[in-house]
Amino acid sequence: SAVISQKPSRDICQRGTSLTIQCQVDSQVTMMFWYRQQPGQSLTLIATANQGSEATYESGFVIDKFPISRPNLTFSTLTVSNMSPEDSSIYLCSVVRGREQYFGPGTRLTVT
Amino acid sequence: AQSVTQLDSQVPVFEEAPVELRCNYSSSVSVYLFWYVQYPNQGLQLLLKYLSGSTLVESINGFEAEFNKSQTSFHLRKPSVHISDTAEYFCAISQGASGTYKYIFGTGTRLKVLA
Numbered sequence: 001s002a003v004i005s006q007k008p009s010r011d012i013c014q015r016g017t018s019l020t021i022q023c024q025v026d027s028q029v030t031m032m033f034w035y036r037q038q039p040g041q042s043l044t045l046i047a048t049a050n051q052g053s054e055a056t057y058e059s060g061f062v063i064d065k066f067p068i069s070r071p072n073l074t075f076s077t078l079t080v081s082n083m084s085p086e087d088s089s090i091y092l093c094s095v096v097r098g099r100e101q102y103f104g105p106g107t108r109l110t111v112t
Numbered sequence: 113a114q115s116v117t118q119l120d121s122q123v124p125v126f127e128e129a130p131v132e133l134r135c136n137y138s139s140s141v142s143v144y145l146f147w148y149v150q151y152p153n154q155g156l157q158l159l160l161k162y163l164s165g166s167t168l169v170e171s172i173n174g175f176e177a178e179f180n181k182s183q184t185s186f187h188l189r190k191p192s193v194h195i196s197d198t199a200e201y202f203c204a205i206s207q208g209a210s211g212t213y214k215y216i217f218g219t220g221t222r223l224k225v226l227a
Contacts, residue, residue, distance in 0.1 A: 105155040
């Protein structure tokens with residue numbers, strides 16, 4: 001399994017500002033993923049973050065809006081930039097061990 | 113393209129009754145299948161998985177799912193539910209051994225167990 005922590009667990013932000021979410025894993029992993037879960041909906045993959053390379057973004061997500069850093073094999077950050085109320089969601093990071101994905105507890109973001 | 117369909121958005125059921133949560137998928141390649149559970153205000157936890165071998169897989173808390181390749185289904189069942197099973201359940205697939213690790217999630221089924 002994997003133990004994953006995220007900071008902050010929740011935040012309320014004003015529109016136009018940015019928030020950086022941190023994801024820490026208990027041991028080294030090659031791939032980390034960032035997901036968004038909008039209210040009452042399923043998970044949507046934002047990007048895949050590999051250490052030492054640029055993140056790979058899914059259709060509909062761009063680096064200017066969701067810049068990602070992956071400075072080492074146990075840590076990643078996701079920034080939600082220039083926020084609007086539509087960005088209110090739960091943001092989750094996950095890692096792969098074997099063929100299983102393990103998820104962090106999520107960051108609940110509310111944009112007012 | 114791959115997709116996962118969970119036809120039931122909500123399933124109310126009385127305590128101690130059986131339940132089935134349906135999951136169908138579409139893929140042109142072999143897949144691995146997963147069920148995740150999300151309790152209120154918590155993250156996702158892996159409930160059970162099918163990677164290979166026996167098509168019937170079980171979890172430690174009494175849930176089971178059966179992989180049916182011909183019907184491209186992976187329905188989740190429990191013979192007797194408890195109040196504590198109230199949660200959101202997500203079905204997911206990823207490509208098989210030669211594929212990527214990307215997961216495709218269904219839209220989720222909210223199981224509400226009634227007293």
